Amino acid sequence: MSHSRRTFLLGGLAGAGAGLLTGSAGAEPARPASLAFHGTHQAGVLAPPARQVAFVSFDVIAPDRAGLVALLRTITDRARFLSAGGSPAPEGIAGPPADSGVLGPRIPGGATVTVAVGASLFDHRYGLADRKPAHLKPMRVFANDSLDPAWCHGDLLLQISAVDNDSVLHALRDIMRATRGGMQVRWRIDGFISPPRPSGTPRNLMGFKDGTANPDVTNGSEMDRLVWAGAGEPGWAADGTYLVVRLIRMLVEFWDRVSLSEQENMFGRRKDTGAPLSGSVESDLPDYHADPVGSVIPLTSHIRRANPRTAETDASRILRRGYNYDRGVDGAGNLDMGLVFTCFQQDIGRQFEATQERLADEPLTDYIAPFGGGYFFVLPGVPGADVYFGQPLVG
Amino acid sequence: MSSTHPTRRRLLAGGVVAVAAAVVAGVLVFARDGGAPPAPAAAPAAAPAAEPVVAGTSNCGKGWAPHAGDQTVQVVNRGTAATDVEVVAIPSGAVHGELEGLGAGLTRPLRVVLGGGDYAIRCGVEDVSPITGPVVHVAGPPGPAGVVPVTANDLAGPLEQYTGYVTTGLTTLVRRTTELRDAVRAGDLGKARSAWLPAHLAYVRLGAAYGAFGDADGAIDGDPGGLPRGVADPGFTGFRRLEHGLWHGQSAKQLTPVADKLAADVAALRKSFPRSQIDPRDLGLRAHEIFEDVDRETLTGGADQGSHSELAEVAASLDATKELVGVLRLVLTTRYPRLSEVDSGMARLASLLAGLRPYRPLGSLPRADRARLNGSVGDLVEKLAPIAVICAPRRTS
Ligand code: HEM
Numbered sequence: 001m002s003h004s005r006r007t008f009l010l011g012g013l014a015g016a017g018a019g020l021l022t023g024s025a026g027a028e029p030a031r032p033a034s035l036a037f038h039g040t041h042q043a044g045v046l047a048p049p050a051r052q053v054a055f056v057s058f059d060v061i062a063p064d065r066a067g068l069v070a071l072l073r074t075i076t077d078r079a080r081f082l083s084a085g086g087s088p089a090p091e092g093i094a095g096p097p098a099d100s101g102v103l104g105p106r107i108p109g110g111a112t113v114t115v116a117v118g119a120s121l122f123d124h125r126y127g128l129a130d131r132k133p134a135h136l137k138p139m140r141v142f143a144n145d146s147l148d149p150a151w152c153h154g155d156l157l158l159q160i161s162a163v164d165n166d167s168v169l170h171a172l173r174d175i176m177r178a179t180r181g182g183m184q185v186r187w188r189i190d191g192f193i194s195p196p197r198p199s200g201t202p203r204n205l206m207g208f209k210d211g212t213a214n215p216d217v218t219n220g221s222e223m224d225r226l227v228w229a230g231a232g233e234p235g236w237a238a239d240g241t242y243l244v245v246r247l248i249r250m251l252v253e254f255w256d257r258v259s260l261s262e263q264e265n266m267f268g269r270r271k272d273t274g275a276p277l278s279g280s281v282e283s284d285l286p287d288y289h290a291d292p293v294g295s296v297i298p299l300t301s302h303i304r305r306a307n308p309r310t311a312e313t314d315a316s317r318i319l320r321r322g323y324n325y326d327r328g329v330d331g332a333g334n335l336d337m338g339l340v341f342t343c344f345q346q347d348i349g350r351q352f353e354a355t356q357e358r359l360a361d362e363p364l365t366d367y368i369a370p371f372g373g374g375y376f377f378v379l380p381g382v383p384g385a386d387v388y389f390g391q392p393l394v395g
Numbered sequence: 396m397s398s399t400h401p402t403r404r405r406l407l408a409g410g411v412v413a414v415a416a417a418v419v420a421g422v423l424v425f426a427r428d429g430g431a432p433p434a435p436a437a438a439p440a441a442a443p444a445a446e447p448v449v450a451g452t453s454n455c456g457k458g459w460a461p462h463a464g465d466q467t468v469q470v471v472n473r474g475t476a477a478t479d480v481e482v483v484a485i486p487s488g489a490v491h492g493e494l495e496g497l498g499a500g501l502t503r504p505l506r507v508v509l510g511g512g513d514y515a516i517r518c519g520v521e522d523v524s525p526i527t528g529p530v531v532h533v534a535g536p537p538g539p540a541g542v543v544p545v546t547a548n549d550l551a552g553p554l555e556q557y558t559g560y561v562t563t564g565l566t567t568l569v570r571r572t573t574e575l576r577d578a579v580r581a582g583d584l585g586k587a588r589s590a591w592l593p594a595h596l597a598y599v600r601l602g603a604a605y606g607a608f609g610d611a612d613g614a615i616d617g618d619p620g621g622l623p624r625g626v627a628d629p630g631f632t633g634f635r636r637l638e639h640g641l642w643h644g645q646s647a648k649q650l651t652p653v654a655d656k657l658a659a660d661v662a663a664l665r666k667s668f669p670r671s672q673i674d675p676r677d678l679g680l681r682a683h684e685i686f687e688d689v690d691r692e693t694l695t696g697g698a699d700q701g702s703h704s705e706l707a708e709v710a711a712s713l714d715a716t717k718e719l720v721g722v723l724r725l726v727l728t729t730r731y732p733r734l735s736e737v738d739s740g741m742a743r744l745a746s747l748l749a750g751l752r753p754y755r756p757l758g759s760l761p762r763a764d765r766a767r768l769n770g771s772v773g774d775l776v777e778k779l780a781p782i783a784v785i786c787a788p789r790r791t792s
Contacts, residue, residue: 059762061766092493093784093787094784095784095785096783096784180774182774184770
């Protein structure tokens with residue numbers, strides 16, 4: 001299919017699903033300035049998304065298993081410090097300052113470092129082949145992808161989030177400085193969440209509120225069904241989760257030349273309020289039951305394909321966290337910006353891939369170009385001061 | 396003239412005390428690579444409105460009442476000249492904290508972490524012998540070791556040794572550059588291309604002496620950066636200029652004047668070197684700066700003019716750095732607890748490079764090798780950096 005010729009929206013003809021109403025809707029509560037570092041799960045999974053984030057994928061270059069253990073210990077020490085804050089002890093005349101000083105003499109804390117590992121870490125290098133999480137594999141190529149190998153995969157991924165961009169960059173510099181011999185950056189993308197305009201869920205760079213419908217993170221049993229690692233996982237992986245990252249460029253110039261009603265039909269929601277086309281406010285749930293042929297919310301619309309809200313598709317729901325990115329300008333003089341799409345789930349195949357397959361050839365594909373990302377397993381949390389990330393895996 | 400190694404910092408001239416190194420009193424590197432976690436504990440806030448500790452030629456250290464642990468005191472210079480202020484252990488002289496160039500009349504905070512022991516404030520005013528204030532006893536468990544300052548005297552031996560290394564290296568450089576020039580003159584450009592690398596590497600191995608070479612460094616190994624006409628600029632001379640021509644199909648006739656000038660510049664350098672001086676401060680600084688250049692110029696491919704000899708350059712830079720660490724070893728053993736990590740870092744890089752032989756262009760390395768190379772250099776340069784601070788000469792008497 002040619003990428004530049006848009007697919008026309010087909011007013012629905014196909015049969016309809018049952019109107020199962022699932023998922024919370026509306027703006028999430030604000031994220032606290034700082035999250036507790038120690039816990040069963042990593043704090044950066046269920047917390048409301050932070051305003052600033054960096055996703056940094058690394059190749060692990062530690063020479064052996066002991067080197068990998070040292071690396072994970074160092075990452076843990078740094079992450080703990082960056083979360084709690086404090087003042088590094090003075091160096092005297094023994095070396096350059098330990099801290100970049102980007103945040104001033106006292107590090108306020110509040111940076112949340114979330115650590116995940118890719119399938120390649122479980123190759124022959126560190127003797128971990130028999131401990132791979134059950135559903136971890138390299139990211140697949142999907143219809144309409146234009147993946148650049150330099151922007152895909154990785155042995156280890158850090159999601160570094162904070163209220164302010166300087167905190168994210170400070171944390172990244174701190175961690176990289178301490179781990180140069182153990183890992184090297186493979187790709188990195190910075191993302192941000194816009195302020196609500198004017199209210200409700202923040203907007204993506206297509207101008208639509210993005211993040212409205214999501215599983216309820218305060219519902220423990222829903223999280224156990226949809227997010228946290230489930231049956232069939234190796235023992236060490238309990239309390240972890242899978243993270244999918246998809247780097248998706250938006251062809252914003254093209255998008256801005258499309259009529260409002262076509263844009264809204266593509267998503268199935270109003271651009272101004274974020275309300276489903278079947279409702280009037282953002283928190284209204286889309287009603288597919290009363291609209292079996294898609295005359296209100298087209299059957300090909302993004303939200304209807306992504307989550308048909310049927311009993312059969314309920315277990316494929318994902319916890320989405322989208323961030324805007326902005327990478328400058330391409331050779332054609334067009335802006336390079338888009339979405340760092342991420343989602344947490346219990347099983348990548350059952351959830352993300354099933355959703356992505358339902359979205360294949362949706363009308364929106366003509367305005368986006370997925371170019372990178374990867375599949376990762378978010379390690380279980382660090383329960384106490386004497387424990388490090390991945391200890392039950394490598395220890 | 397073409398620009399020289401841009402990463403090599405210029406020594407700061409401004410310090411009030413002649414030997415002041417270009418270093419601000421620092422903060423402790425928390426243990427990395429799996430060492431003890433840093434204390435997230437907050438530094439106590441600056442002493443609330445207590446009388447500041449006095450520094451300067453009279454009453455140095457008056458009012459200082461330290462305790463064990465992390466503390467920040469205000470220090471005031473009541474004299475008429477700027478002073479350096481150090482917290483030193485008695486009798487070892489190990490420095491635990493430092494304020495450089497505290498101006499007359501100024502008050503600044505000084506933060507130290509102290510364990511049990513005896514300490515004093517030492518005030519260093521230019522042209523006056525340093526004055527040590529009253530000795531104060533601190534009760535408590537042992538704390539950080541501090542570093543015994545390196546004096547100009549401590550560096551005399553290393554400097555002499557290093558000067559000898561450079562003198563020998565210059566002889567090799569002259570011989571190889573002459574061979575290179577002869578090949579160009581003879582019109583044998585194939586031979587010239589093979590002769591270029593050994594000659595250039597002989598220069599790379601002298602990495603810590605570039606400061607002493609002065610303008611000759613730019614003429615011999617400058618890059619086209621900063622020249623209005625870039626590689627075509629008449630100010631672009633030396634090894635890189637010749638490399639550009641040899642790997643871009645320029646004729647022997649075109650390159651003969653370039654080779655002649657390079658050979659002449661190198662010969663002149665050997666002649667003048669005995670009359671020039673390597674600044675003792677360079678020894679410590681260059682310990683990491685040779686690899687700062689590698690990181691910035693070589694590993695990015697930025698310095699290459701066509702020979703793609705990046706890996707050989709990294710290896711020669713390792714030789715150069717090893718030599719420096721070697722001459723400084725005696726000074727460092729008692730002062731730098733992580734010296735063994737420098738050694739293991741150099742060994743790791745050496746074995747990585749050995750595994751990459753025969754060397755090929757950097758750009759054709761598999762990504763995993765490139766990541767290992769970048770990481771090994773990055774790790775090493777982090778561990779070399781404290782040497783610059785530790786080896787900055789200070790006056791103690
Ligand atoms: C650039 C690419 C994308 C854009 C611009 C985009 C935008 C949106 C928007 C505006 C909504 C409606 C508001 C909301 O509920 O958050 C939405 C919903 C949703 N999107 Fe996307 N999205 C993109 C990619 C994806 C991908 C790759 C997936 C998964 C494979 C996905 C899955 C979903 C799901 C599950 C919903 C919620 C549907 C519901 O429960 O009603 N989206 N998206």
